[in-house]
Amino acid sequence: MSDQVRGRGPLLAGKLVRPAAPAVLVERLRLLDLLDAAADVPVTVVAAAAGWGKSTLLSSWASTTTTLASTAWVSFDRADDEPSRFWTYVATALRTVVPTASAGALAALAVPQVDPLDAAVPELLNALAGLTDRHALVLDDLHELGARQIHEGLELFLDYLPVGFRVLVASRGEPPLPVARLRARGRLVELGPDDLRFTRGEASTLIAGVTQAAPPTGLDDIVAATQGWAVGLVLEALSLRDRRGRDGAARRSGVHHAVDYLLSEVLAGQSVDRRTFLLQSAALARMSGSLCDWVLERDGSVEHLRDLDRAGLFTTVVDEDEEWYQYHPLFRAALLQKLSDPERVVQLQRRASDWYAAQGFVEEAVRALLESGDRAGAARLLSASAAEFLRVGSVGTYLQLGEQLGEEMAARSPALALSLAWAAGSTGRLHRVPRYLELADAGPDGESTPGFVSLRGAAAALRSVYGADGDPDAPVTYAREAVALEIDRTLPGWVVARVALGGALLARGDTVEALGPLEEAWGSPATALLPAVSRLEIAGLLAWALAQPAGDWPDTDLDPQQQARLRNLLTTTSAEAQATEGALGDAAAPGVGLLHAAGGQLHLVSGRPGPALTELRRAGDLVAVHAHPALVSLVLATLAVVEVAHGDKRTARGAIERARAALADGPVVPVASARLEAAEARAGRSAADGAQRVLGEQLTDRELSVLRALRGPLTQREIGRELHLSVNTVKGYTKSLYRKLDVVSRSEAVAVGRELNLC
Numbered sequence: 001m002s003d004q005v006r007g008r009g010p011l012l013a014g015k016l017v018r019p020a021a022p023a024v025l026v027e028r029l030r031l032l033d034l035l036d037a038a039a040d041v042p043v044t045v046v047a048a049a050a051g052w053g054k055s056t057l058l059s060s061w062a063s064t065t066t067t068l069a070s071t072a073w074v075s076f077d078r079a080d081d082e083p084s085r086f087w088t089y090v091a092t093a094l095r096t097v098v099p100t101a102s103a104g105a106l107a108a109l110a111v112p113q114v115d116p117l118d119a120a121v122p123e124l125l126n127a128l129a130g131l132t133d134r135h136a137l138v139l140d141d142l143h144e145l146g147a148r149q150i151h152e153g154l155e156l157f158l159d160y161l162p163v164g165f166r167v168l169v170a171s172r173g174e175p176p177l178p179v180a181r182l183r184a185r186g187r188l189v190e191l192g193p194d195d196l197r198f199t200r201g202e203a204s205t206l207i208a209g210v211t212q213a214a215p216p217t218g219l220d221d222i223v224a225a226t227q228g229w230a231v232g233l234v235l236e237a238l239s240l241r242d243r244r245g246r247d248g249a250a251r252r253s254g255v256h257h258a259v260d261y262l263l264s265e266v267l268a269g270q271s272v273d274r275r276t277f278l279l280q281s282a283a284l285a286r287m288s289g290s291l292c293d294w295v296l297e298r299d300g301s302v303e304h305l306r307d308l309d310r311a312g313l314f315t316t317v318v319d320e321d322e323e324w325y326q327y328h329p330l331f332r333a334a335l336l337q338k339l340s341d342p343e344r345v346v347q348l349q350r351r352a353s354d355w356y357a358a359q360g361f362v363e364e365a366v367r368a369l370l371e372s373g374d375r376a377g378a379a380r381l382l383s384a385s386a387a388e389f390l391r392v393g394s395v396g397t398y399l400q401l402g403e404q405l406g407e408e409m410a411a412r413s414p415a416l417a418l419s420l421a422w423a424a425g426s427t428g429r430l431h432r433v434p435r436y437l438e439l440a441d442a443g444p445d446g447e448s449t450p451g452f453v454s455l456r457g458a459a460a461a462l463r464s465v466y467g468a469d470g471d472p473d474a475p476v477t478y479a480r481e482a483v484a485l486e487i488d489r490t491l492p493g494w495v496v497a498r499v500a501l502g503g504a505l506l507a508r509g510d511t512v513e514a515l516g517p518l519e520e521a522w523g524s525p526a527t528a529l530l531p532a533v534s535r536l537e538i539a540g541l542l543a544w545a546l547a548q549p550a551g552d553w554p555d556t557d558l559d560p561q562q563q564a565r566l567r568n569l570l571t572t573t574s575a576e577a578q579a580t581e582g583a584l585g586d587a588a589a590p591g592v593g594l595l596h597a598a599g600g601q602l603h604l605v606s607g608r609p610g611p612a613l614t615e616l617r618r619a620g621d622l623v624a625v626h627a628h629p630a631l632v633s634l635v636l637a638t639l640a641v642v643e644v645a646h647g648d649k650r651t652a653r654g655a656i657e658r659a660r661a662a663l664a665d666g667p668v669v670p671v672a673s674a675r676l677e678a679a680e681a682r683a684g685r686s687a688a689d690g691a692q693r694v695l696g697e698q699l700t701d702r703e704l705s706v707l708r709a710l711r712g713p714l715t716q717r718e719i720g721r722e723l724h725l726s727v728n729t730v731k732g733y734t735k736s737l738y739r740k741l742d743v744v745s746r747s748e749a750v751a752v753g754r755e756l757n758l759c
Contacts, residue, residue, distance in 0.1 A: 011088065011089060011092060012286075012318055012319060012324070013319045013320075013321065014075075014317060014318030014319040014320070014324060015074055015075045015076070015077075015080075015089060015318065016072075016073060016074060016089065016092055016093050017073065017320070018059045018062055018063065018071070018073045018138075019055050019056070019059045019075070019140075019316060020059075020316070020317060021056070021059065021060065021063075022056060022312060023209075023210075023310070023311070023312030024206060024209030024210050024234075024312065025056070025060065026198075026202050026205045026206045026209070027060070028057065028060070028202060031057055031061075031191070031195065031196070032057075032060065032061050032064060032065070034189075034191065034195070035057075035058075035061045035065070035168075035189075036061075036065055036066075036067050038166075038189040039067040039134070039166075041166070041186070041187060041188065041189045042158070042161045042165065042166055042167065042187050043158055043161075043166070043167055043168075043169070043182055043187055043188045043189070044166065044167070044168040044169065044188070044189045044190075044191070045168075045169045045171065045174070045175060045177075045179065045188065045189070045190050045191070046058060046168065046169065046170045046171070046190075046191045046192075046196075047170075047171050047172070047173055047174050047175070047190070047191070047192055048172070048191075048192055048193045048196050049172055049173075049193070050172060050231070050328075050329055050330050051229060051230055051231030051232070051328075051330050052193055052196045052197075052229060052230055052231075053196055053230035054140075054170040054171075054196065055075070055140050055141075055170055056230070057191075057196065058138050058140065058168055058170055059073075062136070062138060067134060068133075068134050068135060068136050068166075069133035069134055069135055070096055070097055070133075070135050070136075071135070071136045071137070071138060072093040072094050072096065072097055072135070072136070072137045072138070073093060073137075073138045073140065074089045074090060074093045074137070074138070074139055074140065075140040075141055075318075076089070076139070076140065076141045076142060076144045076145055077141065077144050077285075078144050078145075079363075079367060079397075080144065080145060081144065081145045081146055081147050081150070081400060082147060082150075082396040082397055082399075082400040083115075083116050083147060083149045083150050083153060083396060084109050084112065084116060084394075084395075084396040084397075084427070085394070085396060085397055085400075086145065086147075086150045086153075087105070087109055087116040087120050087121065087153070088106060088109050090124070090137070090139075091105040091106050091109065091120060091124060092106065093137065094124060094128075094137065097128075097131070097135050097137075098124065098127040098128060098131070100127065101123050101124055101126070101127030101128075102124070102127075104123045104584075104585050105119075105120040105121075105123045105124050106120075107583050107584050107585070107587065108120040108123060108584055108585055108586070108587030109393070109587075110393040110584075110587075111393075111533055111584060111587045111588070111590065112393065112395035112396060112423075112426045112427050113426055113427075113428075113533075113590045113626050114586070114587040114589060114590070114625060114626055115428055115728045116153060117153050117156065117726075117728045117729060117731075117732050118586060118587075118589075118625045118626075118728060118731075119584075119585055119586040119587040119589075119625065120587070121153060121156065121157055121732075122586075122732075123585060124157075125157065125160050125161075125162070128161070128162050128165050129162040131162065131164060131165065132164075133164070134164045134165070134166075135164070135165055135166075136165070136166040136167070136168060137165075137166070137167050137168070138167075138168045138169075138170070139154075139167065139168070139169045139170070140170045141170060141171070141172075142169050142170065142171045142175050143171040143172040143173055143175070148726075149726060151175075151176045151177060152725055152726055152729045153729070154177065155177055155178055155702075155729075156702075156729055156732050156733070158177065158182070158187075159700050159702060160736065178701075178702075181701050185701075196228075196230070197227065197228030197229070198223070198228040198229075198230060198233060199228070200219065200220065200223055202228075203219065203222065203223045203226075203228065203233050204219055206230075206233050206234065206237065207219070207222070207233060207236070207237040207240070209237075210234060210237035210238060210241060210312065211237050211240050211241040212241070213240075213241075216240060222236055231328070231330055234312075234314075235263065235265075235266060238265070238266045238269070238312075238313075239265035239266055239269075241269070263331070263334040263335070263338065264338070266313070267279075267338065274304065274307075274308075277292075277296070277301070277304045278308070278313075278335055279335055279338055279339045280296055280339065280344070280348060281295075281296065281301075281304075282327060282332050282335035282336050282339065283295075283336070283339070283344075283345045283348035283349055283352075284348070284349070284352055285326065285367070285368075285371065286318060286324055286325070286326045287301075287305060287324065287325045287326065288302070288305075288322065288323055288324045288325070289301045289302025289303075289305060289323060290302075290355075291352065291355055291356075292304070292305070294351065294354075294355045295348050295351045295352050295355060296348070302323060305323065305325045306323075308325075309325065313331075314327055314328035314330075314331035315327055315328075316328065345372070346372045346373060346374070349368050349369070349371050349372035350368070350369065350372050350374060350377070352368040353365045353366075353368035353369045353372070353374075353377070353381075356368055357381070362381070362385045362388050362389070363389075363394065363397060363401070365381060366378050366381050366382050366385070366401050367401070369381065370401070370404055370405070375405055375406070375409050376409065376412075378401070378405060378409075379405050379409040379410075379412070379413060379416055380413075382398070382401055382402060382405070382416060382419075383413050383415050383416035383419060385398075386398065386419040386422075386423075386450075387450060389423075395423050395426055395427055396423075396427045398419070398420075398423045399420060399423035399424055399427060399429065399432075402416070402419070402420040402423065403420075407435070407439060410436060410439045411439045411442060411443055412443065412444070413443060413447065414439075414440040414441075414443035414444070414447045414455055415440075415447045415448065415449045415455060417436045417437070417439035417440035417443060418436070418437070418440045418449055418455060418458055418459055418462065419449070420432075420436045421433050421436035421437050421440065421459075421462050421466070421467070422462055424436060424466075425462065425465065425466035425467075428728075430466060433462070433466040433467045434467050437459055437462060437463060437467050440455070440459055441459070451491055451492040451493050451496075452486060452491060452492075452493030452496075453485060453486050453487060453488050453491065453493060454485050454486075456481075456485055457481075457482050457485030457486040457493055457497060458482075458493060458496075460478045460479070460481040460482035460485065460497075461478070461479065461482040461486075461493070461496050461497050461500045463475075463478040464476075464478035464479035464482060464500040464501070464503075464504055465500055465503070471667060472508055472667040472668055472669060473508070475500070475503075475504035475507065475508075476501065476504045476505060476508060476510075478500070478504075479497065479500040479501035479503075479504045479505075480501060482496070482497035482500055482501070483497045483498060483501050483517065485497070489524065489525075489526070490525075490526065491526065492526050492529070492530070494524065494526060495521045495524050495526045495527050495530070495538070498517040498518070498520050498521040498524075499517070499518070499521045499537075499538055499541065501514075501517040502514045502515075502516075502517040502518035502521065502541055502542070502545070503518075503541055503628065505517070506518075506541060506544065506545055506628075506631065507628045507629075507630040507631060507666075507669065508630070508669060508671075509630075509669060509670065509671030509672070511545050511548040512550075514541075514545045515542070515545050515546070518538065518541050518542040518545055519542060521538050521542075522538050522539060522542050522569075532576060532579075532580050532591065533580060533584070533588065533590055533591040534590075534591070535576075535591070536573060536576065536577055536580060536588075536590075536591030536592055536595065537590050537591050537594075539569060539572075539573045539577075539591075539595060540591060540592065540593060540594030540595045540597075540598070541594060542569060543566060543569050543570060543573075543594060543595055543597075543598035543599075544594040544597060544598050544631070546558075546562050546565055546566040546569065546598065547566055547597070547598040547601035547602060548601075553674075553675055553678065554638065554641045554675075554678065554679075557605050558601075558602075558605050563602070563605065566598060566602055567602060570595065570598065570599055570602065573595060577591065577592045577595050580592060586621070586622065586625050587625070588622070589622040589623065589625035589626040589627070590626045590627075592622060593619055593622030593623040593625070593626065593627055593635075594619070594623070594627070594631065594635070596615045596616070596618045596619035596622060597615070597616060597619035597623065597635045597638065599615045599619075600612045600613070600614075600615030600616035600619055600638070600639075600642070601616075601638065603615060604642065609642070609645065609646065612642055613642050613643070613646055616635070616638060616639040616642055617639065619635050619639070620635060620636050620639045620655060620658070623635045623636070624658065624662075624731075628666065629662045629663055629665050629666030630662075630663070630666055630667075630669040630671075630672045632658075632659065632662035633659040633660075633662045633663045633669070633672040633675070633676060634671075634672055634675060636655045636656070636658050636659035636662070637655075637656070637659055637672070637675040637676050637678070637679040638675075638679075639652075639655045640652040640653070640655040640656045640659070640679040640680075640682075640683055641678075641679050641682060643655060643683075644679075644682045644683050649683050649684060650744060650748075651744055652679070652682070652683040653680075653683050653684070653685070653744070653745055653747075654743075654744030654745040654748070655679075656676060656679055656680050656683060656745075657745040657746050657747065658745075659672075659676055659679075660676060661715060661716055661746070663676070664715040664716075664717075665715060665716070665717055665727070697740045699737065699740060699758065700733075700736075702723075702733050703733050703736060703737045703740070704758060704759070705723055706719065706723070706730060706733045706734055706737055707737055707749060707750070707753045707758060707759050708753075708759045709722060709723065710734075710746050710749055710750055710753075710759075711750050711753075711759055716730045716731060716734070717730075734749075737749060741753065
């Protein structure tokens with residue numbers, strides 16, 4: 001059923017394969033020529049309602065075009081409406097085009113704390129930019145995806161497509177992308193219903209192919225009534241064929257263009273056994289022989305599925321190796337309408353859930369229960385399966401399923417609400433964490449959560465990390481509560497509580513006090529059982545605490561004993577940290593960012609300024625991907641001081657501005673603000689270096705919007721709200737903007753933008 005990617009959850013292999021040609025394929029040369037003629041246009045959108053032949057056209061083009069070296073394909077459904085899952089499919093599809101980059105992107109996507117736009121998407125874009133041949137990516141059924149983060153990320157991806165790479169989108173309506181902007185810049189080709197409408201000649205070929213007979217005399221009436229709609233033509237042809245089979249003549253009683261009526265004609269031509277199979281199997285979103293045998297309590301289902309596919313009855317193979325199938329959405333909807341027995345549909349879907357659960361397909365089991373309307377059953381299964389979703393790296397999918405349940409179900413189960421709060425926090429949906437924690441508090445007593453002594457202890461730890469709401473003292477208060485409650489050293493909760501306390505104290509600047517809980521957590525046997533990134537994250541926090549001087553920053557040395565402990569810790573973790581960073585790239589940031597920073601500090605006090613600068617620059621890049629805002633600021637302030645010592649005040653000022661931007665997104669932390677002021681005193685203040693600039697690469701419309709927003713006092717998060725973008729998307733455009741303007745800071749970007757009359 002699936003393709004396992006670097007420990008992630010199951011991907012349906014059929015979604016990554018170009019759909020097979022229908023039993024009767026009409027070669028639509030006029031449309032194929034249109035697509036070929038747009039070889040130099042990066043984006044193509046084919047938008048029309050269901051049944052207009054969008055997928056068939058793109059599949060036919062991909063299999064025949066000579067303008068490309070290869071075409072990657074992804075077909076989406078509602079289950080893919082989650083950013084990490086979306087990009088996992090895209091990266092997997094691109095494996096044949098950019099194998100190394102896809103492997104790196106997929107590894108990065110397995111770290112839920114890191115937004116795809118921070119690591120996976122840049123990895124793919126950088127690799128695609130190095131291609132010399134022409135390639136394409138087809139995104140089919142994009143209308144199934146409604147998540148704003150997906151559309152934002154895709155917009156950014158399209159903005160930076162390299163020359164020679166095309167993306168073709170099939171959707172039932174205009175996709176939520178900057179279509180007008182792409183159109184105005186000549187980067188878009190569009191095909192709609194008027195283009196996809198079958199001509200009389202194409203309709204004649206289609207109907208003759210299905211009926212295996214000469215076109216009917218009423219062909220013009222059929223084309224007029226269906227308005228050239230592909231599905232309507234096929235249904236009409238099937239109706240003609242089946243009536244001929246029953247009474248030996250092509251008899252017509254008028255043109256039928258309503259799907260349900262035409263479907264009645266098609267069903268009437270099937271045997272009783274096949275008709276029953278069609279109607280009842282329509283309850284299933286996907287079908288295999290063994291699933292249908294179990295659900296329908298029969299034998300021989302696989303032969304039915306093969307026969308339906310061969311007969312062209314709107315059945316598509318979605319996994320050829322393991323023989324999984326699905327019906328065309330219109331066909332399935334009409335079949336369900338004909339079944340007209342809601343209780344039977346629910347019964348079949350619940351049986352499907354039991355089969356999926358027995359096979360270990362937990363996500364599919366939950367989705368089957370949701371489709372059946374059994375939200376309570378879905379909530380119970382989801383609550384019990386949090387560890388499984390974490391194991392396969394599908395935390396975003398876990399949250400997506402929980403959101404589908406609604407708050408009412410989360411309110412009934414504190415354990416489920418708590419799991420959803422954790423999933424929301426670890427995937428960056430911080431605005432959802434407080435609400436789920438409220439639901440956990442308000443729920444009935446008596447529930448526990450795996451790995452913790454008490455649900456209250458788990459909630460307190462989560463509040464410390466994700467839900468302190470801007471109060472600099474609240475994280476420490478919540479963490480102390482968690483430590484007091486989590487007293488079983490054998491449980492992961494014991495480690496989590498102490499890491500929460502140590503991290504909160506570090507972020508507040510209480511370095512000496514943070515050492516105790518962090519050393520306890522690092523020395524716990526339970527820590528050895530954690531995933532590598534989580535284990536290294538604990539080591540990084542401890543290393544940063546050990547790397548902090550006791551006197552006035554930044555001119556004091558480290559205590560010799562503390563220095564020895566730090567050196568030992570870095571030596572102990574070096575091999576695993578290098579391996580993790582090598583596998584994950586920037587997505588290793590949660591685990592290795594602070595290790596690099598602490599290593600830089602150790603080099604500095606040991607009289608090795610060159611290696612110190614290398615480590616701190618890498619640390620500055622990584623903590624920007626993932627770290628507490630106060631820790632980001634502290635690391636960047638240290639980097640700025642070292643840059644000044646190396647004579648590069650301009651780069652130092654860039655680091656200081658990045659540090660200030662980080663602090664703007666978090667609570668007030670006096671020690672971080674004080675260190676920034678000290679760093680700034682050494683670097684001085686300057687908007688630009690005075691060099692004459694020439695814009696070598698045109699800014700995109702989005703980059704110009706961001707540049708103009710940078711002129712004011714808004715933080716990046718506030719700019720995102722103004723532009724209806726996430727903060728990570730704003731960061732992505734800002735990084736590209738800085739590269740094009742050859743600047744290192746916000747003030748420089750604005751100054752150069754004014755010099756070039758861009759803002």
